[in-house]
Amino acid sequence: MTDEPGGELLMRFVQGDLDAFESLYREYHGEVYQWAMRIVRDVGIAEDVLVDAFWRVYRGRAQFDTTRSFGAWMRRITTNVALDHLRAMQSRASWVTIQDKIAAPATVAHGLSESVLRAFRNLPPKLQIVATLALIEELPYAEIADALHLPVGTVKSRSFRAIRALRKELAQLGIQP
Amino acid sequence: MTDELLKDLLRSALPPANRQGPSRDLWPQVVSRIEASPAWSRLDTSVAVGVTIALLVFPKALLLMAFHL
Secondary structure (H helix, E strand, O other), X not given: OOOOOOHHHHHHHHOOOHHHXXXXXXXXXXXXXXXXXXXXXXXXXXXXXXXXXXXXXXXXXXXXXXXXXXXXXXXXXXXXXXXXXXXXXXXXXXXXXXXXXXXXXXXOOOOHHHHHHHHHHOOOHHHHHHHHHHHHOOOOHHHHHHHHOOOHHHHHHHHHHHHHHXXXXXXXXXXXX | OXXXXXXXXXXXXXXXXXXXXXXXXOHHHHHHHHXXXXXXXXXXXXXXXXXXXXXXXXXXXXXXXXXXX
Protein backbone atom coordinates (compact mmCIF):
# COMPACT_ATOMS: atom_id res chain seq x y z
CA MET A 1 0.00 0.00 0.00
CA THR A 2 1.14 3.58 -0.73
CA ASP A 3 2.86 5.43 2.15
CA GLU A 4 0.51 7.78 3.97
CA PRO A 5 0.75 11.39 2.73
CA GLY A 6 2.05 14.13 5.02
CA GLY A 7 -0.22 16.05 7.37
CA GLU A 8 0.42 19.37 5.62
CA LEU A 9 -0.65 17.98 2.25
CA LEU A 10 -3.80 16.55 3.83
CA MET A 11 -4.61 19.85 5.54
CA ARG A 12 -4.29 21.67 2.22
CA PHE A 13 -6.54 19.08 0.58
CA VAL A 14 -9.20 19.48 3.27
CA GLN A 15 -9.10 23.25 2.69
CA GLY A 16 -9.87 22.65 -1.01
CA ASP A 17 -6.39 23.17 -2.52
CA LEU A 18 -6.65 21.55 -5.97
CA ASP A 19 -2.85 21.19 -6.30
CA ALA A 20 -2.74 19.21 -3.08
CA PHE A 21 -5.60 17.07 -4.35
CA GLU A 22 -3.72 16.45 -7.61
CA SER A 23 -0.69 15.28 -5.60
CA LEU A 24 -2.96 12.84 -3.75
CA TYR A 25 -4.48 11.73 -7.06
CA ARG A 26 -1.02 11.07 -8.55
CA GLU A 27 -0.03 9.10 -5.47
CA TYR A 28 -3.19 6.99 -5.19
CA HIS A 29 -4.74 6.63 -8.63
CA GLY A 30 -2.94 3.36 -9.46
CA GLU A 31 -4.00 1.76 -6.20
CA VAL A 32 -7.58 3.00 -6.58
CA TYR A 33 -7.76 1.69 -10.13
CA GLN A 34 -6.42 -1.74 -9.18
CA TRP A 35 -8.89 -1.98 -6.30
CA ALA A 36 -11.78 -0.97 -8.58
CA MET A 37 -10.65 -3.53 -11.18
CA ARG A 38 -10.63 -6.28 -8.56
CA ILE A 39 -14.28 -5.52 -7.83
CA VAL A 40 -15.87 -4.60 -11.18
CA ARG A 41 -13.57 -6.62 -13.54
CA ASP A 42 -14.07 -4.24 -16.44
CA VAL A 43 -11.47 -1.77 -17.72
CA GLY A 44 -13.95 0.95 -18.73
CA ILE A 45 -16.07 0.67 -15.58
CA ALA A 46 -12.95 0.67 -13.38
CA GLU A 47 -11.96 4.00 -14.99
CA ASP A 48 -15.45 5.40 -14.29
CA VAL A 49 -15.17 4.20 -10.69
CA LEU A 50 -11.79 5.93 -10.36
CA VAL A 51 -13.15 9.29 -11.59
CA ASP A 52 -16.29 8.98 -9.42
CA ALA A 53 -14.30 7.98 -6.35
CA PHE A 54 -11.89 10.92 -6.59
CA TRP A 55 -14.80 13.27 -7.21
CA ARG A 56 -16.60 11.98 -4.11
CA VAL A 57 -13.40 12.23 -2.08
CA TYR A 58 -13.00 15.87 -3.10
CA ARG A 59 -16.65 16.61 -2.43
CA GLY A 60 -16.45 15.00 1.02
CA ARG A 61 -13.05 16.46 1.96
CA ALA A 62 -14.50 18.48 4.85
CA GLN A 63 -15.48 15.23 6.60
CA PHE A 64 -11.96 13.78 6.38
CA ASP A 65 -10.11 13.56 9.68
CA THR A 66 -6.45 14.32 8.87
CA THR A 67 -5.28 12.17 11.78
CA ARG A 68 -6.78 9.06 10.12
CA SER A 69 -5.48 7.06 7.18
CA PHE A 70 -6.19 8.71 3.82
CA GLY A 71 -5.56 5.41 2.01
CA ALA A 72 -8.18 3.55 4.07
CA TRP A 73 -10.73 6.37 3.60
CA MET A 74 -10.06 6.45 -0.14
CA ARG A 75 -10.46 2.68 -0.36
CA ARG A 76 -13.81 2.77 1.47
CA ILE A 77 -15.14 5.43 -0.87
CA THR A 78 -13.86 3.50 -3.90
CA THR A 79 -15.57 0.36 -2.60
CA ASN A 80 -18.88 2.22 -2.21
CA VAL A 81 -18.60 3.70 -5.70
CA ALA A 82 -17.75 0.26 -7.15
CA LEU A 83 -20.77 -1.20 -5.35
CA ASP A 84 -23.00 1.48 -6.93
CA HIS A 85 -21.58 0.55 -10.34
CA LEU A 86 -22.24 -3.17 -9.68
CA ARG A 87 -25.87 -2.25 -8.90
CA ALA A 88 -26.10 -0.24 -12.12
CA MET A 89 -24.51 -3.10 -14.10
CA GLN A 90 -27.06 -5.51 -12.66
CA SER A 91 -30.04 -3.35 -13.55
CA ARG A 92 -28.65 -2.83 -17.08
CA ALA A 93 -28.04 -6.59 -17.37
CA SER A 94 -31.61 -7.41 -16.31
CA TRP A 95 -32.88 -4.98 -18.95
CA VAL A 96 -30.67 -6.63 -21.60
CA THR A 97 -31.89 -10.06 -20.48
CA ILE A 98 -35.51 -8.96 -20.90
CA GLN A 99 -34.69 -7.54 -24.37
CA ASP A 100 -32.91 -10.78 -25.31
CA LYS A 101 -35.92 -12.84 -24.27
CA ILE A 102 -38.20 -10.70 -26.41
CA ALA A 103 -35.87 -10.70 -29.40
CA ALA A 104 -34.71 -14.33 -29.25
CA PRO A 105 -37.01 -16.59 -27.27
CA ALA A 106 -35.18 -19.73 -28.41
CA THR A 107 -32.81 -21.06 -25.77
CA VAL A 108 -29.16 -20.79 -26.67
CA ALA A 109 -26.71 -23.27 -25.21
CA HIS A 110 -24.11 -21.56 -23.09
CA GLY A 111 -20.70 -22.77 -22.00
CA LEU A 112 -19.84 -23.52 -18.42
CA SER A 113 -17.90 -20.29 -17.91
CA GLU A 114 -20.81 -18.27 -19.23
CA SER A 115 -23.21 -20.06 -16.88
CA VAL A 116 -20.92 -19.45 -13.92
CA LEU A 117 -20.54 -15.80 -14.88
CA ARG A 118 -24.30 -15.44 -15.22
CA ALA A 119 -24.86 -17.08 -11.82
CA PHE A 120 -22.29 -14.74 -10.32
CA ARG A 121 -23.79 -11.62 -11.89
CA ASN A 122 -27.22 -12.67 -10.60
CA LEU A 123 -26.01 -12.44 -7.00
CA PRO A 124 -27.13 -9.33 -5.11
CA PRO A 125 -24.29 -6.75 -5.45
CA LYS A 126 -23.53 -6.79 -1.71
CA LEU A 127 -22.90 -10.56 -1.93
CA GLN A 128 -21.13 -10.21 -5.28
CA ILE A 129 -18.57 -7.80 -3.86
CA VAL A 130 -17.81 -10.06 -0.88
CA ALA A 131 -17.63 -13.13 -3.15
CA THR A 132 -15.16 -11.34 -5.43
CA LEU A 133 -12.89 -10.19 -2.65
CA ALA A 134 -13.12 -13.28 -0.43
CA LEU A 135 -13.43 -16.17 -2.90
CA ILE A 136 -11.66 -14.94 -6.02
CA GLU A 137 -9.13 -12.50 -4.63
CA GLU A 138 -8.80 -14.46 -1.36
CA LEU A 139 -8.31 -11.32 0.72
CA PRO A 140 -8.45 -11.63 4.52
CA TYR A 141 -11.90 -11.03 6.02
CA ALA A 142 -10.52 -8.17 8.12
CA GLU A 143 -9.30 -6.30 5.02
CA ILE A 144 -12.67 -6.77 3.29
CA ALA A 145 -14.49 -5.65 6.45
CA ASP A 146 -12.38 -2.49 6.59
CA ALA A 147 -13.02 -1.67 2.92
CA LEU A 148 -16.76 -2.25 3.27
CA HIS A 149 -16.94 -0.61 6.69
CA LEU A 150 -18.66 -3.71 8.09
CA PRO A 151 -17.98 -6.02 11.05
CA VAL A 152 -15.85 -9.09 10.20
CA GLY A 153 -18.76 -11.36 11.23
CA THR A 154 -21.02 -9.74 8.63
CA VAL A 155 -18.40 -10.28 5.91
CA LYS A 156 -18.06 -13.95 6.90
CA SER A 157 -21.81 -14.46 6.83
CA ARG A 158 -22.12 -12.69 3.44
CA SER A 159 -19.34 -14.90 2.06
CA PHE A 160 -21.20 -17.98 3.27
CA ARG A 161 -24.49 -16.68 1.80
CA ALA A 162 -22.74 -15.93 -1.50
CA ILE A 163 -21.46 -19.52 -1.77
CA ARG A 164 -24.91 -20.88 -0.94
CA ALA A 165 -26.61 -18.55 -3.45
CA LEU A 166 -24.06 -19.42 -6.15
CA ARG A 167 -24.66 -23.15 -5.67
CA LYS A 168 -28.40 -22.53 -5.93
CA GLU A 169 -28.01 -20.35 -9.06
CA LEU A 170 -25.73 -22.94 -10.68
CA ALA A 171 -28.16 -25.73 -9.85
CA GLN A 172 -30.93 -23.73 -11.56
CA LEU A 173 -28.68 -23.42 -14.61
CA GLY A 174 -28.25 -27.20 -14.67
CA ILE A 175 -24.82 -27.36 -13.03
CA GLN A 176 -25.36 -29.69 -10.11
CA PRO A 177 -23.25 -29.15 -7.01
CA MET B 1 -18.96 -29.32 -5.75
CA THR B 2 -16.34 -28.26 -3.21
CA ASP B 3 -15.66 -24.64 -2.31
CA GLU B 4 -12.28 -24.89 -4.05
CA LEU B 5 -13.89 -26.07 -7.28
CA LEU B 6 -16.41 -23.26 -7.05
CA LYS B 7 -13.56 -20.74 -6.60
CA ASP B 8 -11.69 -22.20 -9.59
CA LEU B 9 -14.83 -21.96 -11.72
CA LEU B 10 -15.33 -18.33 -10.69
CA ARG B 11 -11.70 -17.43 -11.38
CA SER B 12 -11.83 -18.95 -14.84
CA ALA B 13 -15.20 -17.35 -15.64
CA LEU B 14 -14.44 -13.82 -14.51
CA PRO B 15 -12.11 -11.56 -16.49
CA PRO B 16 -8.69 -11.08 -14.81
CA ALA B 17 -8.05 -7.95 -12.78
CA ASN B 18 -4.32 -7.64 -13.42
CA ARG B 19 -4.12 -4.23 -15.10
CA GLN B 20 -1.75 -1.92 -13.30
CA GLY B 21 -3.35 1.40 -14.15
CA PRO B 22 -5.88 3.22 -16.32
CA SER B 23 -5.28 3.41 -20.07
CA ARG B 24 -4.95 7.21 -19.98
CA ASP B 25 -4.53 10.11 -17.59
CA LEU B 26 -7.93 10.58 -15.92
CA TRP B 27 -7.00 13.65 -13.86
CA PRO B 28 -8.56 16.05 -16.43
CA GLN B 29 -11.84 14.09 -16.11
CA VAL B 30 -11.72 14.33 -12.32
CA VAL B 31 -11.23 18.13 -12.58
CA SER B 32 -14.09 18.45 -15.12
CA ARG B 33 -16.32 16.46 -12.81
CA ILE B 34 -15.47 18.72 -9.88
CA GLU B 35 -16.06 21.87 -11.94
CA ALA B 36 -19.32 20.54 -13.38
CA SER B 37 -20.99 19.99 -10.03
CA PRO B 38 -22.19 23.34 -8.64
CA ALA B 39 -24.03 23.25 -5.35
CA TRP B 40 -27.18 24.54 -7.10
CA SER B 41 -27.96 23.68 -10.71
CA ARG B 42 -30.01 25.99 -12.95
CA LEU B 43 -32.92 23.56 -12.60
CA ASP B 44 -32.71 23.71 -8.77
CA THR B 45 -32.68 27.52 -8.91
CA SER B 46 -35.65 27.74 -11.28
CA VAL B 47 -37.69 25.27 -9.19
CA ALA B 48 -36.92 27.26 -6.02
CA VAL B 49 -37.90 30.54 -7.71
CA GLY B 50 -41.08 28.97 -9.09
CA VAL B 51 -42.13 27.56 -5.71
CA THR B 52 -41.45 30.90 -3.96
CA ILE B 53 -43.53 32.84 -6.50
CA ALA B 54 -46.33 30.25 -6.31
CA LEU B 55 -46.38 30.52 -2.49
CA LEU B 56 -46.48 34.33 -2.64
CA VAL B 57 -49.40 34.26 -5.10
CA PHE B 58 -51.23 31.31 -3.48
CA PRO B 59 -50.23 31.25 0.22
CA LYS B 60 -52.80 28.55 0.97
CA ALA B 61 -50.80 26.23 -1.28
CA LEU B 62 -48.31 25.99 1.60
CA LEU B 63 -50.74 23.64 3.38
CA LEU B 64 -50.97 21.47 0.28
CA MET B 65 -47.20 21.41 -0.06
CA ALA B 66 -46.74 20.60 3.64
CA PHE B 67 -49.19 17.71 3.22
CA HIS B 68 -47.12 16.29 0.36
CA LEU B 69 -43.84 16.70 2.25
